[in-house]
């Protein structure tokens with residue numbers, strides 16, 4: 001029994017068969033060792049100790065051999081598994097995709113950083129705005145025909161979705177303490193107009209308002225600031241030109257053009273042959289706007305501008321449809337990572 005048992009244990013190839021077959025057969029209740037131990041009582045008294053101790057010895061020997069074999073097989077299985085699961089660290093990895101700022105936000109951030117560096121405050125204002133700030137304090141009383149220039153989403157007679165970031169001029173002028181120094185601010189944000197969406201118009205778009213008010217601020221300061229902005233954003237080869245225009249809250253008013261991105265000033269179909277692209281509205285803050293906010297218009301003058309980063313992004317990247325910025329198709333947006 002001992003020799004055959006040891007032979008079977010040695011030749012076993014898996015733990016399951018040792019536990020379920022060999023162990024049960026050899027050491028189980030119906031196995032030969034148990035049988036021999038049970039049969040001791042039928043033997044002559046003098047033989048009982050000899051047979052008993054031999055049977056116990058064989059049982060222990062078999063049990064030890066079984067345990068050793070099980071350990072050996074389990075170790076072999078583990079080693080095999082480890083070898084099979086080895087990681088090849090030289091294989092190329094799977095790229096992890098990560099998010100990035102929206103292209104419009106990147107342009108807004110770039111412009112914001114530039115003005116922060118020149119000591120401007122960066123302010124944000126409410127998108128749901130009072131008629132008072134959006135129009136009235138901006139020199140556009142209730143019956144003013146120029147209100148038609150900006151088709152408005154009204155919520156009540158007095159509350160509306162702001163059509164421009166210009167109400168931030170009125171809000172800032174009202175609060176500013178000129179005894180503490182000049183007013184220099186920009187205010188980026190989203191604005192809303194009842195425009196029908198088309199390739200160059202969205203009912204929701206971005207604007208960045210800028211305003212400087214102090215003693216002796218002139219149109220030359222406005223032009224210098226816009227030139228700096230253009231050179232920093234696009235490079236020294238781009239120039240700025242001012243054209244007369246009309247806004248109720250500036251006098252004189254201008255529209256600023258910059259060198260056409262597409263033809264660099266030569267004239268192409270993007271800039272209708274002019275070599276220039278319109279990017280913003282600007283002017284000298286109208287005395288009425290200063291007075292409406294309680295600022296002494298005899299003492300202080302200022303310039304203001306409002307630019308559209310959506311249109312800027314379209315020109316810079318050759319995007320033909322403004323709606324692409326708002327449809328959130330990741331394939332489109334990821335081009336600007």
Ligand code: FA5
Nearest residue numbers: 164166195201202205279280281282304305306308311
């Ligand atoms: C204004 O909104 C004035 N508040 C700008 C201003 C500020 C003038 C300070 C003087 C002093 P305008 O309506 O032209 O002006 O809009 C300014 C810019 O917003 C435009 O040049 C254009 O880039 C952008 N814009 C206007 N309407 C839309 C639209 N529907 N979709 C996308 N961009 C638009």
